[in-house]
Amino acid sequence: MSNADIYHEMIIDYSRNPINYGKIEDHDVTFHDSNPLCGDSIDIDMKIDDNKVSDIKFHGKGCAICMACSSVLTEIAKGKNIDEVRNISKTDVLGELGLENLQAVRIKCALLSLKVLKSALYSYLGKHLDDSQDVDKLKEEAANLY
Amino acid sequence: MSNADIYHEMIIDYSRNPINYGKIEDHDVTFHDSNPLCGDSIDIDMKIDDNKVSDIKFHGKGCAICMACSSVLTEIAKGKNIDEVRNISKTDVLGELGLENLQAVRIKCALLSLKVLKSALYSYLGKHLDDSQDVDKLKEEAANLY
Amino acid sequence: MQSAQASFENIRKDFPILERTVRENKTLVYLDNASTTQKPNQVIDAINDYYRNHNANIHRAVYALAEEATELYEKSRDKVANFINVKNRVEVIFVRGTTEAINLVAYAWGRDNLKEDDIIVTTEYEHHSNIVPWQLLTREKGAKLEYIGMNDNGELNLDDLDKYLATGKVKLVTFSLVSNVLGTISDAETIISKCKAAGVLTLVDGAQAVPHMKVDVEKLGCDFFAFSGHKMLGPTGIGILWVRKSILETMNPFHGGGDMIREVHKYETTWNDLPYKFEAGTPNIADVVGLGAAIDYLSNIGMDVIRQHEIDLTSYALDKLSQVKGLRIYGTKDISKRGGVISFNFADVHPHDVAQIIDEEGIAIRSGHHCAQVLMERLNVAATSRASFYIYNTKEEIDALINSLNKVARIFKL
Amino acid sequence: MQSAQASFENIRKDFPILERTVRENKTLVYLDNASTTQKPNQVIDAINDYYRNHNANIHRAVYALAEEATELYEKSRDKVANFINVKNRVEVIFVRGTTEAINLVAYAWGRDNLKEDDIIVTTEYEHHSNIVPWQLLTREKGAKLEYIGMNDNGELNLDDLDKYLATGKVKLVTFSLVSNVLGTISDAETIISKCKAAGVLTLVDGAQAVPHMKVDVEKLGCDFFAFSGHKMLGPTGIGILWVRKSILETMNPFHGGGDMIREVHKYETTWNDLPYKFEAGTPNIADVVGLGAAIDYLSNIGMDVIRQHEIDLTSYALDKLSQVKGLRIYGTKDISKRGGVISFNFADVHPHDVAQIIDEEGIAIRSGHHCAQVLMERLNVAATSRASFYIYNTKEEIDALINSLNKVARIFKL
């Protein structure tokens, strides 16, 4: 995958003007994580009403790929119910931006926000459900994302 | 230096029938040390009268070279005054047995008892003299023997 | 049999050092494999290739070389995991060798889990690296170190284990799977099942096992497992600590530094995921790659084939050595309970003298305490001579050893 | 000048990896030398030769190979001692790298010498390996970790040092001789003389200094000194800790195991002489030998010649980079106070994106926090791009870097 393919218009635009960037003061759940190797760091806040993600915002620091993927991911998640959000996959995010063949190190940039989203979800479910097996599965899933 | 040269009659004899082997119950000084790499271990006891080594014995475990050198060394030291004993050198011991060209690892076997003797001496002098500089020099000398 | 024999002859061609002569033009007969093994061209070439074509620091950079180096490094982790049947690769930690592995456990697990009067149990035939770290730890904590004794056949007295376990104070039982002096293969199954029943963790020192026989940590069921690359055709400076994930997750870090952190702030820091939390600083990348090549090499031959070759050699050597007058062999004669290590003493001749005299014939064996002074005290000897075998050794080399002992007998007039 | 230039061109021929192409047939331009350096044939060959001809475990055996291996290993210790002007070779301890060296001090010196409310002083521009071990230690002891701040030129505020020293509670001041991000050369003379006056020990992290300029530990006057072989043409997996003998003699051992003991008994053990007391287990013998070859290589060129070459390159690069619109360089422009490391940010483009785009042109630079997150916070940036030079780099390569930045500008419409 050459850079000409990676750094297309949409990535550059999202990196300069991310969507859903910011904080939600009265969030129902928030989660922070970072990429130990490069220092990218992302927070996601969500409002959850009726089992639905009624609002979602992210903030943090990261490269163009991280920013673009966070924008796309939050756009995908918004309005979906929890089960649908749980099922968002790598390829949903990468596909949207044509990044399926990204090299290993950069995959971590691209998927950091998905990891944070999944972690946010298990932290929410852990508090609001008592199907702990389900939560563990989700935790494992987030940990093994890349 | 080939083994034919090292393992001559005298070494074999001394290893089976060491001279001055044993303990001195009413010693004036005793010292123990070992070779961390091979496990050879030697104790030397001395009686010191009128600044003279009136009696000296060694015991311990070691190879033929270690045993022969300990025999020869104690034989050299016996009857000498402290200054003369201080001046006993590697070559005095090695020369006596024709071991001047021993390889590095085995030098440690050959000189362990000389190291113990020097250490015994500085432990004696440390208690009986207060020329601490002299004692330190001797300590350093023992440490740097090989 | 024939074809196995043939393939073992081909193996020698992979080891350049075996063509060397030593001393006065004598062919090298290398019989100190328990100490360290020789390296095949495949391992030397892998290190070469790494430095000539891929060298870069790993994990952090996006450029091509860093990507290649990272991939090579992590592939070796998979090879290790696969080789000893570890299911979760994050449980495999690269360290310098068995010694560092055990010290890591003593520091990063031991200091948080041991308290006054607790007991750690080791055995009389351990290598110093499985004794001294526990002496240091138990002294620091006011805890006790106890020893499982050994019978005259070189087998552990498991009654001792029962006795200690019955106190309810044991926190860890640690033992070597194969003794580096006697060659005894420990009854790991019994030890570990007793410990499990008592809720006690187990550490297995696999330094003398992994190179010589199929080892399956899942099946073993221990909690910590350590071994060294340089004893299994790999380079010096690399070894493995495996820790069961449920325990590893509870452990504080050992070394602090690069790569083991998630976020560093002035006054607080969070840790990276496993296994990186325990791999601080630039690791020994080239030698990790070299170890991967060693594992490939061993896997290609097959660990069962290797074990059989060593059984053949060891039986042959035990037989020949028993016929030497005045020669005493330590440990069991039951080959099914013994690895390819034979310790002996020859009449009243000190092992150093034996080793030196036969060295002149090109024969390299070890003499001394073999980093097992507690065992030497138990055997009531100052030292032993030790011959230990590996895949490239032959019966002819054992004959050469036996022959050279005649020279010792001549010089010492035995 | 001419002839120095010419000889630097010859140098490139010694580094096989520099002939490689990467990505789409691009010549490799390796500018990540602060992370790790490439290896000349001389170093690769020394490792090769060790395994092909001399490999054996060291110190303990009497046979020929062991004698040769021990001699090679100990000769490297002499080379290290000589290279950094250590008078007493027993003060030189082989470790895995700078990270292990500093952790060794934190464990084996720190745990016995630090008590509640004591202070350890580090700096804002330290590598994580000179921060995290002290965080772990001070937390364990209820002690404090304090930071010498930095001005906007990337130079330390030594007033901070005075302030902490005045408390009378400081036990150790630790700092890097050259910053791995800013390239700042610390004013070691002033820091160390202040500490000496206050009776406080000093540790110097020489990881970015020893490879690039003449370092003389006697003259420096510090008490602990650490550096890594892989950053100075040597192999991965080997580094040095130097400790002043009077301090080393008071220190308890770090790792327990083979080689570091004098006599092991069941319940008590005595320690080996220096430096072996601190080198437990089979060391990384081959890479110690490789490091010796790296030192020979550097000595042959001459450290002053190397420093001058880096000054030339760095001045050139600073000049060219300053002309790139929107590019911000961190740290001092005074070349006499700066090593061959340049960190920068390019407009609003994240360093990862910069690094990835120019990687496609074959140019390898580092992007990220460079294991210096405390410094990133101080600079108020998430990350920087970093180019760092070594003996084989050329002005043409710097031109290639500058050129490649045009592509970044194009893609990001700067």
Ligand SMILES: Cc1ncc(COP(=O)(O)O)c(C=O)c1O
């Ligand atoms: C049983 C056993 N444990 C531990 C060790 C120590 O291994 P290393 O020196 O590679 O750390 C050895 C080898 O000397 C050994 O034989």
Ligand SMILES: Cc1ncc(COP(=O)(O)O)c(C=O)c1O
């Ligand atoms: C200043 C400094 N200190 C310490 C280190 C850590 O060295 P290593 O990773 O070789 O342990 C580095 C290199 O990354 C460094 O640049």
